[in-house]
Amino acid sequence: MREIDLHIHTTASDGTDSPAEVVRRASEMGLRAIAITDHDTVSGYAEAFSAGLDHGIEVVPGIEVSTKYGVAVHILGYYIENLVPLLAGVVNDRDRRNEKVAALMAADGLPVTYAAMKQRFGTVIGRPHFGELLIELGLAADMTDAFARFVGKGQRYYVPRTTIDIDSSVEAIVASGGVPVLAHPFQYKKTDPELRELIERCMDHGLRGIECRYSGYTPEQSGYLERLAEAYGLLKTGGSDYHGSHKAQIALGSGIDGNLDVPYEWLERLREAASQ
Ligand code: AMP
Ligand code: FE
Ligand code: FE
Ligand code: ZN
Numbered sequence: 001m002r003e004i005d006l007h008i009h010t011t012a013s014d015g016t017d018s019p020a021e022v023v024r025r026a027s028e029m030g031l032r033a034i035a036i037t038d039h040d041t042v043s044g045y046a047e048a049f050s051a052g053l054d055h056g057i058e059v060v061p062g063i064e065v066s067t068k069y070g071v072a073v074h075i076l077g078y079y080i081e082n083l084v085p086l087l088a089g090v091v092n093d094r095d096r097r098n099e100k101v102a103a104l105m106a107a108d109g110l111p112v113t114y115a116a117m118k119q120r121f122g123t124v125i126g127r128p129h130f131g132e133l134l135i136e137l138g139l140a141a142d143m144t145d146a147f148a149r150f151v152g153k154g155q156r157y158y159v160p161r162t163t164i165d166i167d168s169s170v171e172a173i174v175a176s177g178g179v180p181v182l183a184h185p186f187q188y189k190k191t192d193p194e195l196r197e198l199i200e201r202c203m204d205h206g207l208r209g210i211e212c213r214y215s216g217y218t219p220e221q222s223g224y225l226e227r228l229a230e231a232y233g234l235l236k237t238g239g240s241d242y243h244g245s246h247k248a249q250i251a252l253g254s255g256i257d258g259n260l261d262v263p264y265e266w267l268e269r270l271r272e273a274a275s276q
Pocket of ligand 1: 014039066125127128144147148161246247
């Protein structure tokens, strides 16, 4: 039986299940605890927490912040209390980027306005929402195709976002009362010395953990990350990065092809760290 999933997106950002739906699904599959880690916001937490009370599931407040360190690096923050202005400001940059993307699409004659998207999708809108529109308009076959041909880096409707630097991101999570964790470390395609350098740099600014288990990671890959975490005295976390139908291949709690299994004990350590 799977126990926990500490990396989940809802409709508060670019997931397709509402926070309450995520909790209901987690309850159906018997999970004991989940963390809501929407991009740049904790606004989905209140609804998830309340649904968690109804279903008897522990719900942890979290966030995922995009930063840059050569490549795009994501930092998870757990037990966030109050977002400092730096993090709250990220949503404004996102909005400005999104307005440009919507304008590019409208200039091509597509029936897209950012105002309508805000009304339909809410406050934190990302490229998957543009992908969804492209699929609905019959221009893209699926989300992978939408990224490959339209919204992925270098494509017609790609506009970069200004991200906050990695040091400030980690510090902002600490200042928000949260525990910063390096997300999905293999996504950055770093060599072992490069990954260690990244970890050490983040630790200088308050990093407390590494996401060791993640959708698609092999037992060998996770084992390597767990040994790294232990060597640095960092916490271990794990989660699926569930986005609902925006990443249909990823299942809540169990990842891709059931590869994921995260022990409840890791959450206990994380909770202890947050209370210190
Ligand atoms: P944004 O933060 O708005 O630039 O959008 C980035 C988001 O797009 C990521 O958080 C992922 O959820 C999603 N994403 C990136 N690449 C892909 C892809 N190839 N297929 C589906 N979703 C993707
Ligand atoms: Fe996402
Ligand atoms: Fe991420
Ligand atoms: Zn994520």
